[in-house]
Amino acid sequence: MWKKSAIIGLGAALALTGCSSSEPIKNAEAGSSAAPAQKKVIKYWTDDRHDQEYIKELITKFNATNADKIEVELTVMSENYNQSVDIAFASNQAPDVLRLKSANTGLFVKKGYLAPIDTYLTDDLKKKFSTVLIDDVNKFDGKLYSLPNTGLTLRLVYNKELFDKAGIANPPASLQEMVDAAKKITEIGKKDGVYGFALNFKNPKGAFDRAAREILSLSGHQGLGFDLKTGKFDFAPYAEVITYFKQMYDNGSILPGAETLDIDPMRAQFAAGKIGMYLSFSTEPGVYKDQFPTQIKWAGALAPTLDGKISGTSEIVSAGTWLGISNHSANKDAAWKFMEYMHGDEILTTYHEKGFGITIVPSIVEKAKQPEIPGMEGFLVGKMDSLWPVSPTVTPEGANYADAFFKYMLAGGDLKKITEDLNSRYNTALTKEIEKGSVKVTPDPTFDPSKLQGK
Template identity: 80%
Template sequence: MLKKTIGLGLSAVLAAGLAGCGSTEPAKEAEGGAAPAKKIIKYWTDDRHDQEYIKELVSKFNSTNKDNIEVELTIMSENYNQSVDIAFSSNQAPDVLRLKSANTETFVKKEYLAPIDSYMNDELNKKFSTVIFDGVNRFDGKLYSLPNTGLTLRLVYNQELFEKAGIQAPPASLQEMVDAAKKITDIGKKDGIYGFALNFKNPKQAFDRSVREILSLSGYQGLGYDLKTGKFDFAPYSQVMGYFKQMYDNGSILPGAESLDIDPLRAQFAAGKIGMYLSFSTEPGVYKDQFPTKIKWAGALPPTIDGKRNGTSEIVSAGTWLGISNKSPNKDAAWTFMQYMYGDDIMKTYHEKGFGIAVVPSIAEKAGKPDIPGMEGFLVGKLDSLWPVSPNVTPEGANYADAFFKYVVGGGDLQKITDDLNNRYNAALTKAVEKGSVQAKPDPTFDPSRLQGK
């Protein structure tokens, strides 16, 4: 049986999807006595771009495994981290969780995850040895997840609208992006077409798929941290916000974007109503399977602040994929499923279907080029790379995304907002360093241009 809970909101998930999490159910009696109880493994993910493939894999595992294990899959559309928090606090946690760079450390600190070191063998250690990093998938000497693929980020643009607006090439600078968005809006507004959009229902998700890459390709760490000084400095971030505000003020951003989630945005793009947006290398798979489209579109490197590429576009979510709940009563069964998912053929196919870019060397070497329309614009090149990990802190008050988004839609003193963020984030950083929960060591020699071509 494959349980599919797709697109549920938080309340529905908790009402319908949490009951009996991690429990077992009796199997039918076999000849000569009762069979061992079936082990039910609940697997939660917030990925939707790969959902059809994951459903196939779960179904195959359920029908072929010899260990009497049945995996129940839950795919969430939003509120994933909050749902996980509530599930753990109510002792209804899933057994296997989709992990990402943005939540792994938090889940480890909250003791949601079980270390997997005892399950590793020589073959697995060799396979993943070059892609296991402290602060990414290993914390305090314990391993919690293994990588599969990474995601590149690109400007996703409608080539047909660019041609109609007389735009010759994807924008190289933020001013060019502002100008292109205005041109597209001017020719298309009467038909409900606008130059730019992002999923601003969740500002942090929106900015972490857009501003982050604009900054890293410009030569700045994309989450507001200055690697050279070991302090937070949101001055470069505020420069980007100035251009975003221009697009908002001149009407180039799709109306209603303030309440737009990523899938409704994709549906609008597929319908030809959006000129461009920034997002992950998951998009080609989305437009092949989830929102099939006939428009002519492509991906290109994001623009930079001034048109100069002083850094690289950061490859993100490259260190983690799956993890085991620390509260799972069936950890061995959860590992059996997890090991199945990390099989060479599955990981190779995951890359070739365009769901992510393989980062495990043995997989990348034998995986073919993804045969999927639009994927060529997202493949790793000399201007893509991993970046050093920045400390993850929680300041008092609004986070940087909420504070800057409030400025974009409502205005205010940008310098004052920036100074306030610097003060609050660095105060939180100081406290975290004193507690020993994070490390922040300045690297005056850090040169983002050296990441190019690696």
């Protein structure tokens, strides 16, 4: 299904509803011929920013050319997208079309936010997407809620100039090497405001899900704390990763103020040459081409692992979802017209070729050209990249794993007790969801993450 030479890129989040960028994109002919009452206004919410200029172009064209007097209004959200969606549905202000990702589609289905789209699919569309519709990704309980477009790789993003200046020959292979490299870069650059490492810790879960997750999957562990072999949560490997992050925080290698740093301000600092390295999605090449143009020499590399050995694979995330229709929408048919337009061959192909993402739709992968964007070569899909089995999503009582581990990183404490508490609370939540029938778990004692390599 994947081209080995293909290039991935998609999805970076922004901030809360109050900090969102709502940009209605009007029909060029609006007001000249059609009365406002005749329009069907469709609100589209997304937390992607790297592709927003292209999406604006597509919406402008759709608004100007569709024969059904449909007008799409785009709102670009940011880091707390899921919470903003929750608030919108609770207050009857939900959008008609939502950007979906693998981490939130199941939650949105469970909460009743999404409408099934099975009845809208033509025979041609069924054929086009038949081999890439996945249970618990696109389909839930036999109903289809989304169609695929792209996937994301995760990489270590590093400043090659700072590495050279600090005498570091290669990107770190182990977490200890990452800690050592961050310290060296800080030592030679601190006087100029340069630090070895940073993440967008304003949102701890967003930060760790683009960092610890990748480190763990390459180390042979499911990256969100779930043990596929036992069918239970076990945050012990996660806790081991956090000890290295704490070392960087304690020795001053992390950019000061990272506790309140959002993703875009962090990227701006990296583009200015003030950060040695961070971990993120394959959206970054597009970001540094268009959003934060930079003259620094930088690259992407496989993330370090716990011990320097690769025992698993780099997980390809957010694979297979893109858009969904609100179950509360009063204009579902119009929303589908827009969704169908966005899944057209020309748009999916161009999306790939511009470097915004790589489609996993076979008919598009076959004909799409490889995009040429500086830095993208480090994010290519190779034998160390693969899809992982889907892990259950639960909401425990109390702090989530990211908040609990971030608090430890800043203030210390008993890491063993923190880990045991997380295991207890998450597995209690898991048991409740299983008993309600909302989550299904099948332990796989034979699961071998090394066998994912090359797939």
